[in-house]
Amino acid sequence: MATTKTAAAKTTAKPKATKKESNTEKMENSEFHQFFVDELKDIYWAEKHLSKALPKMKKAATSPELATAFETHTEETKNHIATLEQVFQLLGEKAQAKKCDAMEGLIAEAESIIEDTDAGTMIRDAGLILAAQKVEHYEIATYGTLVVFAHNMGHQEVADLLQFTLDNEKATDIALTEIAVKTINQEAAAE
Ligand code: FE
Ligand code: FE
Numbered sequence: 001m002a003t004t005k006t007a008a009a010k011t012t013a014k015p016k017a018t019k020k021e022s023n024t025e026k027m028e029n030s031e032f033h034q035f036f037v038d039e040l041k042d043i044y045w046a047e048k049h050l051s052k053a054l055p056k057m058k059k060a061a062t063s064p065e066l067a068t069a070f071e072t073h074t075e076e077t078k079n080h081i082a083t084l085e086q087v088f089q090l091l092g093e094k095a096q097a098k099k100c101d102a103m104e105g106l107i108a109e110a111e112s113i114i115e116d117t118d119a120g121t122m123i124r125d126a127g128l129i130l131a132a133q134k135v136e137h138y139e140i141a142t143y144g145t146l147v148v149f150a151h152n153m154g155h156q157e158v159a160d161l162l163q164f165t166l167d168n169e170k171a172t173d174i175a176l177t178e179i180a181v182k183t184i185n186q187e188a189a190a191e
Contacts, residue, residue: 036149037088041096043142044084046103050135051077053107057132060114062125066179070132073172080165087158106135122187129180136173143169 054077058070088095110131117124143166150159 032153033091036146036153037091037093038098039142039146039149040084040087040091040093041098042100043139043146044081044088044095045097046100046139046142047077047080047084048097049100049103049107051081053110056114057110057128060119060124061128062120062122063179063183065182066125066128069172069175069179070128073132076168076172080168083161083165087161090158090161091155102138103135106131106138109134122183122190125183126180126187129176129183133173133176133180136169136176139169140166140173 051074054070054074058067058074061067061070085095110128113127113131114124117127143162147159147162147166150156150162
């Protein structure tokens with residue numbers, strides 16, 4: 001019975017009052033704006049870093065299909081960079097890159113996969129797909145949240161631009177999954 005009471009109390013609990021002095025609110029808003037811009041700088045660095053890594057991944061790929069996918073996404077990544085520059089402009093901010101440790105780590109992982117596998121093997125491709133999908137999922141997580149933030153802040157045009165990139169990252173992830181399925185099938189057939 002005690003547990004029922006606790007559960008009921010939980011569901012009916014109301015959030016604490018958030019009424020604040022208008023000055024505090026303004027300061028918080030500008031702090032959030034700065035936080036948002038900092039996160040944009042982070043993904044801007046990530047996209048730039050990725051645009052340099054993707055051609056190397058293309059070169060390392062075994063199957064022409066995977067190589068083409070990396071080539072396509074190199075061009076798309078350049079569009080993501082241009083889109084972010086548009087976003088900075090809309091916000092009246094300077095387009096500036098701030099080192100993204102996560103993307104640096106993900107790219108380092110892709111590089112070590114290239115080092116650890118032999119050229120011309122399907123294992124190489126399997127490793128590259130894994131590394132690339134980790135990158136795409138990181139981007140999907142980032143843009144997904146940034147779209148919500150932009151929308152909540154009333155920057156609808158910014159939200160729409162970021163959503164466009166988000167949709168492309170999701171499509172890339174799906175395309176990589178399709179190549180992964182084929183790669184595994186080919187590997188199984190070769191055994
Ligand atoms: Fe991207
Ligand atoms: Fe991407």
